[in-house]
Amino acid sequence: MDLSAWLKDTRLVVCVGSGGVGKTTTAAAIGLWGALQGRRAMVLTIDPAKRLANSLGLEQMGGEPTQIDLAGLPEATGELWAMMLDSRGTFDALIAQVAPSPEARDRILANHVYRAMADAFAGSQDYMATEKLYDLASDGRWDLLVLDTPPVQNALDFLESPGRVVKFLDERVLSWFTAPYEKERVWGGAFLAGTSAFLFRLLGYVFGKEFLDDFAEFLQVFSGLYDGFRQRHQAVMELLDARSTSFVTVCAPTVSSVEVARFFQEELARRGHPRGGLVVNQIHRVEAADDDADGVLGEAARTLGADLQPATAARLVARLGRAHARLRAQSEADHALAARARAAAHGSGGFYQEVPRIEGEVHDLASLEVVGQHLFGDAEEA
Numbered sequence: 372m373d374l375s376a377w378l379k380d381t382r383l384v385v386c387v388g389s390g391g392v393g394k395t396t397t398a399a400a401i402g403l404w405g406a407l408q409g410r411r412a413m414v415l416t417i418d419p420a421k422r423l424a425n426s427l428g429l430e431q432m433g434g435e436p437t438q439i440d441l442a443g444l445p446e447a448t449g450e451l452w453a454m455m456l457d458s459r460g461t462f463d464a465l466i467a468q469v470a471p472s473p474e475a476r477d478r479i480l481a482n483h484v485y486r487a488m489a490d491a492f493a494g495s496q497d498y499m500a501t502e503k504l505y506d507l508a509s510d511g512r513w514d515l516l517v518l519d520t521p522p523v524q525n526a527l528d529f530l531e532s533p534g535r536v537v538k539f540l541d542e543r544v545l546s547w548f549t550a551p552y553e554k555e556r557v558w559g560g561a562f563l564a565g566t567s568a569f570l571f572r573l574l575g576y577v578f579g580k581e582f583l584d585d586f587a588e589f590l591q592v593f594s595g596l597y598d599g600f601r602q603r604h605q606a607v608m609e610l611l612d613a614r615s616t617s618f619v620t621v622c623a624p625t626v627s628s629v630e631v632a633r634f635f636q637e638e639l640a641r642r643g644h645p646r647g648g649l650v651v652n653q654i655h656r657v658e659a660a661d662d663d664a665d666g667v668l669g670e671a672a673r674t675l676g677a678d679l680q681p682a683t684a685a686r687l688v689a690r691l692g693r694a695h696a697r698l699r700a701q702s703e704a705d706h707a708l709a710a711r712a713r714a715a716a717h718g719s720g721g722f723y724q725e726v727p728r729i730e731g732e733v734h735d736l737a738s739l740e741v742v743g744q745h746l747f748g749d750a751e752e753a
């Protein structure tokens with residue numbers, strides 16, 4: 372199966388999986404591969420490993436799209452951009468976008484209740500990821516977006532997180548609060564009736580009148596934003612379900628990450644999201660040339676024997692033999708776990724790919740390209 376062809380038909384890749392498996396690496400390698408194919412690729416990342424971020428020039432990136440210098444890769448005809456998710460400030464920018472007027476925007480931004488809520492949402496990377504995704508997708512500067520997701524088991528909920536705001540703003544909930552909540556009426560007391568009036572009086576005792584004034588204003592102005600949030604939520608959901616969107620599940624050959632991958636495969640199917648494939652990353656591989664232990668050790672014995680005391684050479688060769696046996700056992704265990712991951716993806720219609728653990732870390736464009744070559748080598752159907 373040709374993954375380069377898959378990528379050509381894809382405009383959005385969402386990488387999911389548990390932490391530490393190589394999700395960010397995979398997202399970056401996919402973006403780079405896109406740039407090599409002439410695409411204008413944007414990788415929206417959460418937590419790039421420090422060395423990778425540094426060598427890509429992302430250290431002072433601060434939440435703005437940053438173009439990565441591909442001068443070292445003259446064969447890259449496209450562009451590679453990256454952006455680190457900076458959840459602070461995103462919510463204010465969002466309010467500025469959906470507020471019907473500059474006055475409404477300023478009133479909301481200055482509102483104490485809003486500030487408390489914005490702080491709560493700012494801690495939620497998942498929510499901000501979808502907001503950014505919406506912005507990047509509507510921008511038009513990029514024709515390939517790769518989204519790295521937070522390393523949490525419930526990462527798929529991030530997809531629906533704009534829905535949380537929509538639900539919060541749902542007209543029924545709001546009207547329950549706002550209907551009896553014209554200030555005069557509340558404080559005049561005459562029109563207070565029913566549960567909400569009681570609740571507000573109670574809140575007033577607890578938090579004081581100033582809080583209630585802020586809360587009233589917040590609800591009134593915020594309720595006007597409902598349509599804006601709903602439209603964004605709908606647009607993101609449509610984007611995630613589009614045929615040109617692909618979810619790539621990444622895991623490593625560990626029991627826990629394979630279990631998380633299985634969970635994601637099931638959830639993606641249940642939620643009906645388009646599945647691109649499953650990548651098992653960091654598999655220990657014994658190269659074919661090294662697989663013949665007797666040959667390798669015989670050669671080592673001859674080479675070492677020429678320079679060293681026979682007893683020293685024998686000790687070193689024995690040690691090499693144990694290391695070789697360990698690597699082979701590790702490789703077998705890794706492949707068994709990979710097979711388990713693969714079984715979970717069976718029949719999904721996507722691809723299945725294995726990426727070996729490469730020497731050293733993946734910390735620069737050159738090693739990312741190596742990961743890309745493995746990733747975009749001939750893949751199997753899941």
Ligand SMILES: Nc1ncnc2c1ncn2[C@@H]1O[C@H](COP(=O)(O)OP(=O)(O)O)[C@@H](O)[C@H]1O
Nearest residue numbers: 390391392393394395396653727728729732733
């Ligand atoms: N195929 C690989 N071979 C060797 N090291 C890898 C490979 N994939 C990822 N790594 C390394 O593993 C570490 C975790 O990778 P990262 O992509 O940050 O994981 P995640 O985003 O899933 O937490 C990094 O140091 C990275 O360089």
Ligand SMILES: [Mg+2]
Nearest residue numbers: 394395418419
């Ligand atoms: Mg990561």
